[in-house]
Amino acid sequence: MLQVNNLVKTYPNGTKALKGISFNVPKGAFLSVIGLSGSGKSTLLRCINRIHEPTSGSISFEGQEITHVNEHKLREVRTKIGMVFQHFNLINRRNVINNVLMGRLGQFNDHFLGGIFKKWPQEWIDDAYDALKIVGISDKALVRADGLSGGQKQRVAIARTLVQNPHLLLADEPVASLDPTTSYSVMNYLKDLNQKRNITVVCNLHFLSLVRDYSTHVIALKNGELVFEGKPTDITEKWFKDIYGADAREVEIH
Numbered sequence: 001m002l003q004v005n006n007l008v009k010t011y012p013n014g015t016k017a018l019k020g021i022s023f024n025v026p027k028g029a030f031l032s033v034i035g036l037s038g039s040g041k042s043t044l045l046r047c048i049n050r051i052h053e054p055t056s057g058s059i060s061f062e063g064q065e066i067t068h069v070n071e072h073k074l075r076e077v078r079t080k081i082g083m084v085f086q087h088f089n090l091i092n093r094r095n096v097i098n099n100v101l102m103g104r105l106g107q108f109n110d111h112f113l114g115g116i117f118k119k120w121p122q123e124w125i126d127d128a129y130d131a132l133k134i135v136g137i138s139d140k141a142l143v144r145a146d147g148l149s150g151g152q153k154q155r156v157a158i159a160r161t162l163v164q165n166p167h168l169l170l171a172d173e174p175v176a177s178l179d180p181t182t183s184y185s186v187m188n189y190l191k192d193l194n195q196k197r198n199i200t201v202v203c204n205l206h207f208l209s210l211v212r213d214y215s216t217h218v219i220a221l222k223n224g225e226l227v228f229e230g231k232p233t234d235i236t237e238k239w240f241k242d243i244y245g246a247d248a249r250e251v252e253i254h
């Protein structure tokens with residue numbers, strides 16, 4: 001469903017963040033992207049949904065080349081690609097239900113002003129409450145986003161993705177700022193999205209224990225290059241040292 005071919009990203013300051021990355025993501029996969037800090041993981045995700053413009057190379061999504069599409073087409077593509085971030089990206093001064101409803105914005109641009117003035121159609125509001133129930137925080141619907149814990153914020157971000165109903169979810173270190181127990185709970189929601197709703201997931205992760213528990217496929221980046229592609233069980237001690245360096249020790253999250 002996603003083919004990345006020879007993707008290069010050089011930032012304006014000359015940093016070569018991606019140096020020609022190629023890989024395929026099959027439909028229904030849970031692909032983890034691993035690698036040291038600075039290896040290019042966030043840049044890769046941001047190039048896929050064009051938050052950052054790739055310098056060269058191509059990205060094909062559901063059979064369509066999306067690297068050079070116009071603004072109109074790009075907006076349409078983005079309705080099918082959800083994003084979950086390390087720092088949640090909620091609107092802090094708005095309540096939870098409004099944040100969840102933001103997941104519908106891209107699909108219904110005509111209603112944008114309605115959303116801003118809180119005139120969401122009742123059916124959408126009902127859907128948003130259902131999404132909050134799925135992630136277990138419907139009691140927080142009317143609380144401002146800045147009154148939530150990190151784990152609760154990430155569940156709101158996942159509920160926002162649920163109402164968007166994307167075909168592909170890009171998750172950029174979704175549990176990096178959460179405690180281990182909350183991390184597992186958030187990862188389980190992502191797994192449900194992947195398995196029960198058949199949403200393909202591409203997820204940057206730091207902990208290999210999470211990679212082994214949740215992903216079907218793995219790629220590893222090192223200094224902007226793809227150095228490993230395989231299954232989680234293929235990551236041997238030798239590969240671990242290749243990816244993270246000879247002195248690296250695995251840190252488990254339980």
Ligand SMILES: Nc1ncnc2c1ncn2[C@@H]1O[C@H](COP(=O)(O)OP(=O)(O)OP(=O)(O)O)[C@@H](O)[C@H]1O
Nearest residue numbers: 011013015017035036037038039040041042043044
């Ligand atoms: N906006 C930017 N302008 C210039 N350089 C950038 C920019 N964003 C990232 N970089 C650089 O690109 C390289 C890759 O960064 P990136 O954030 O993609 O890595 P990462 O693997 O996601 O790291 P982390 O795990 O710490 O989030 C790094 O050298 C980084 O300093």
